[in-house]
Each structure stands twice: as structure tokens, then as C-alpha cells.
Amino acid sequence: MKILFVIETCGGGSGRHLLDLARGTAAQGHEVHVAFSPLRADPGFLQALSDLRGVRRFPIEMRTAPGRDDLRALRRLKRYIQHMGPFDVVHGHSSKGGALARLAATWSQARRIYTPHALYTMNPELPPIKRKLYGVIEKLLASTVTDSIILVSEEEHHHALKQGLPEEKMRVIVNGVEPRTAEELERTRQRIRRRLATDDNVPIVGFVGRLDEQKAPERFIEIAARLTPRHPDTRFIMLGNGEKAPLIQSLIDEYGLKKHVKLFTDASGEEFMPAFDLFLMTSRYEAMPYVLIEALAAHLPIVSTDVGGARTVIEEGVNGHIVPESDDVSTLAERVCNLLDDRNRLARYSAAAQRKAVEFREEEMVQQTLAHYASAAG
Secondary structure, three states: OOOEEEEEOOOHHHHHHHOOOOOOOOHHOOOEEEEEEOOOOOOHHHEEEEHOOOEEEEEEEOOOOOOOOHHHHHHHHHHHHHHHHOEEEEEEHHHHHHHHHHOOOOOOOOEEEEEEOHHHHOOOOOOOOOOHHHHHHHHHHHHHHHOOOEEEHHHHHHHHHOOOOOHEEEEEEOOEEEOOOOHHHHHHHHHHHHHHHHOOOOOEEEOOOOOOOOOOOHHHHHHHHHHHHOOOOOEEEEEOOOOOOOHHHHHHHHOOOEEEEEOOOOOOOHEEEHHHHHHOOOOOOOOHHHHHHHOOOHHEEEEEEOOOOOOHOOOOOOOOOEEEEOOOOOOHHHHHHHHHOHHHHHHHHHHHHHHHHOOHHHHHHHHHHHHHHHHHOO
């Protein structure tokens, strides 16, 4: 098959997902093209994309906010499809990339596929009038210029149904990652802990994600502030960058947490996770975050807000805990504290995470997507 991926937000889980698909499909002999916007591209995404063998890259400026630039991007993308096609599949990722991809491919023979990576209407902070507007736009695009919609979790699928998206066009394919051996994890754990100058017995609670409104990183700082008096030896490690980075640093200073909390704005979560003892996700909304699957692959117990993907990855009281989504962090802090108090339970949860991890393999995700492409193109 000849496949064109289109993405505007080149980073985070959506960028990771696209890179995994591009690498996996190209490795199986398919012709792969990637149209991406360099405006919001993470350096790590650009490097990983340039390292992909046999993948054609097409940089095209796309902006998140709607505007006249969208028409220019749409024309360029349409010309690329005409000149480099015919494509069997044009697969748009996230809201802007998904919309432009489907519109540009309307007059081609390609099957138009869309992966939202968390429909924007899932945002609990969205005003009702905006939720209605975005819902209408998603329904219109789904009914007129979309052949198939791939959702990455059952929670996102249920939300899409509530928004009125056509059920017959939807398919759930959960994200996956490469499995990691216990030996590899232990080597990485020791290396990262040496870098952190932290003894192996010191508990580490970790956060990985963009420092923005969706991920609610300020909740992590508040939890650290609540727990350090009871657990003064515990370290809290944050990995991420974004618009809230200055706020997070100021909160660390305000709460007097410099000795307890460390923020790394340019580190890889996949690299650091084996050094953690517990993973904490504080998000306001999600579809199927890679960080949860990576936490499983690192054999980590998880405490998370009740957002998309949490119930897919976490078995309550087996490998972690799910807490109602709220700005009141009392229950999140309590669940983390209980696990830090009981290292035997922490070890049991870790073993359960290792067993659960086999359900989320990158190879399986790629194979299911390719099978869906074939059926859609047929």
C-alpha cells in the first residue's frame, strides 16, 4: 500500500503514535509518506522522523488555531496528494492534521482515515458553547469526508458515540510499545539513579507529560507538598516541558521543594521510567496516553485520574488505583501515600504491571492498523 500520514502537533503521544506506525508500516514494505508541521515539532520527533529509513518527509506549515493559513496548508497538501499519489490511504492525526488530511484527499481515490488522539470535546474545562461547536464540526467531517475513524481507547469510543459520530465508521485500536526485559530495566534503573545521585532504596514518584492545562502538572506539585512531611526521603521527578514550565518551577520554590522535586524539561520518559517506583498521572482528560503503557512496560504501579485509557491499563487494586478527576488532590495523595507506606503492596502491584504489559505491544497495534487499512482500501 501507499500511505500518507498527516500531523500538525508533532510531539507527545500523537507524535509517538505516528512515528511507530510509520516505522512499522515501512518495515513491512509499504510506501510511507509523512506530512508534518515544523512549527510545533519537538526536537525528538524531528530526529526520530529523520532516522526513519524509507519514509518520505514533507514539511508543511500548519497552525493549531483556525485561520487563513489553513487554506494555504490545504492547497499544498492537496497538490502533494495529486503529484505524489495515488495513495491508498491518507491518515490524519489529531484535530487539525485530521481535518486537513481528509479535506485534501476528498477528490482522490485514497481512503480517508482519522485518529483524533483525544477528541477536543473530551476536555472537561471546555465551555458548553465551544463543546457544541467542536462537536458539530467533528460530526460534519465524520459524515462527509471520512471513511474511517480509529479511536485509541474504549473511553474515547464511548465519548465519540455520545457526540453523534457514526458508529459504523469507528474502530478501536489501542496503542502499544516495545516490550522491555527485566534485565534491561534494571540496568537502566541503576544508570538513571546514579545520574540522580539517589540510593536504590529511596522511593521515586514520577510524572511524565506536557506541562499544560490538559496534564495538570500543578497537581503533582501539590501532592508532593502534602506527602514530603510524612515521607521526607521520597523524591518526586517530573519529565516534560510546555507553557506551564515557569509556573511549575515557581511552585517548587514556593512550597520549598527544591530538595524533593526535580524537573527535567528535555529528558525522555521512556529512559527515566525504570528508575521510578510509582507512576502518577494527574490529567484532566486523555484518549489513550502512551505514558500509561510505558509505565506498564517499566513494571510500575500507577495512580491516575479517571480519564481515557486509565481503565484500559489499570486494574483497580491490582496494579494501581483510579481516582475521580478533580482539582482536589486529596484522594490522589492518599492513594500514593498508602503505597509508599506499604512496600510489599508496591512490589505486588509492580509484578501485576509486568503481567499486564504484554497486552499492549507495538507490533500488534501496527498489524491491526494495517489490517484496517487493507479492509478500508478494499
